[in-house]
Amino acid sequence: MSIDPYPGPSAIAGPTGPAGATGAAGATGSTGVTGSTGPTGPTGSTGTAGGTGPTGATGSAGATGATGATGSTGPTGPTGTAGAAGATGPTGPTGSTGTAGVTGPTGPTGAGGAAGATGPTGPTGSTGLTGATGPTGPTGTAGTAGATGPTGPTGTAGTAGATGATGATGPTGATGTAGFAVFFL
Numbered sequence: 601m602s603i604d605p606y607p608g609p610s611a612i613a614g615p616t617g618p619a620g621a622t623g624a625a626g627a628t629g630s631t632g633v634t635g636s637t638g639p640t641g642p643t644g645s646t647g648t649a650g651g652t653g654p655t656g657a658t659g660s661a662g663a664t665g666a667t668g669a670t671g672s673t674g675p676t677g678p679t680g681t682a683g684a685a686g687a688t689g690p691t692g693p694t695g696s697t698g699t700a701g702v703t704g705p706t707g708p709t710g711a712g713g714a715a716g717a718t719g720p721t722g723p724t725g726s727t728g729l730t731g732a733t734g735p736t737g738p739t740g741t742a743g744t745a746g747a748t749g750p751t752g753p754t755g756t757a758g759t760a761g762a763t764g765a766t767g768a769t770g771p772t773g774a775t776g777t778a779g780f781a782v783f784f785l
Contacts, residue, residue, distance in 0.1 A: 614778070616776065617775075617776025617777045617778065618776050619773065619776065620772070620773025620774040620775055620776060621773045621774065622770070622773060623769075623770030623771045623772060623773055624770045624771065625767070625770055626766075626767030626768040626769055626770050627767045627768055628764075628767055629763075629764030629765040629766055629767050630764050630765060631761070631764055632760075632761030632762040632763055632764050633761050633762055634758075634761055635757075635758035635759040635760055635761050636758050636759065637755070637758055638755035638756040638757055638758050639755050639756065640752075640755055641752035641753045641754055641755050642752050642753065643749075643752055644748075644749035644750045644751055644752050645749045645750065646746075646749055647745075647746035647747040647748055647749050648746050648747065649743075649746050650742075650743035650744045650745055650746050651743045651744065652743055653740035653741045653742055653743045654740050654741065655740055656737040656738050656739055656740045657737045657738060658737050659734045659735050659736055659737040660734050660735065661734050662731045662732050662733050662734035663731055663732055664731050665728050665729050665730055665731035665732075666728060666729055667728055668725050668726055668727055668728030668729075669725055669726060669728075670725055671722050671723055671724055671725030671726075672722055672723065672725075673722055674719055674720055674721055674722030674723075675719060675720070675722075676719055677716055677717055677718055677719025677720075678716060678717065678719070679716055680713055680714060680715055680716025680717070681713060681714065681716075682713050683710065683711065683712050683713020683714070684710060684711070684713070685710050686707065686708065686709050686710020686711070687707070687708075687710060688707060689704070689705075689706065689707020689708070690707070691704075692704030
């Protein structure tokens with residue numbers, strides 16, 4: 601058997617060459633877009649109110665009201681009874697006959713009458729004006745803050761990101777070597 605380097609039309613095709621090596625894997629596609637954030641969980645319930653602060657100190661007493669007007673003067677008491685008449689002075693001595701004697705001195709004045717009775721008490725004066733209200737006491741200290749409410753439930757998971765793009769196709773493998781023709785003499 602010999603190989604004809606110039607095969608004729610009747611030459612038999614040689615066997616197919618082996619398959620070319622597989623191309624390298626394409627580059628990995630870019631990462632898909634991150635899903636949107638899930639909705640916020642509901643707000644926790646409000647904490648209980650803080651206790652009432654202590655009562656503020658009592659304000660200082662208001663100033664004393666002005667003195668009421670003086671009541672009107674009571675009516676004049678009745679006039680006391682007249683004092684008793686003074687005692688008669690002693691009779692002067694009889695003068696000697698002849699020239700008239702000098703008139704004796706006037707007797708002393710009688711004692712004064714007793715004092716008249718006290719008149720009735722005058723009516724009570726009207727009530728004085730009410731004193732001004734004292735200033736308001738200072739505000740009590742603020743109550744302590746209420747406890748923090750419990751944490752709300754976790755929001756639902758976001759949707760999955762979109763699938764990344766397909767990687768680029770690897771290069772085509774090399775072509776197998778060509779077969780050669782053989783024929784029999």
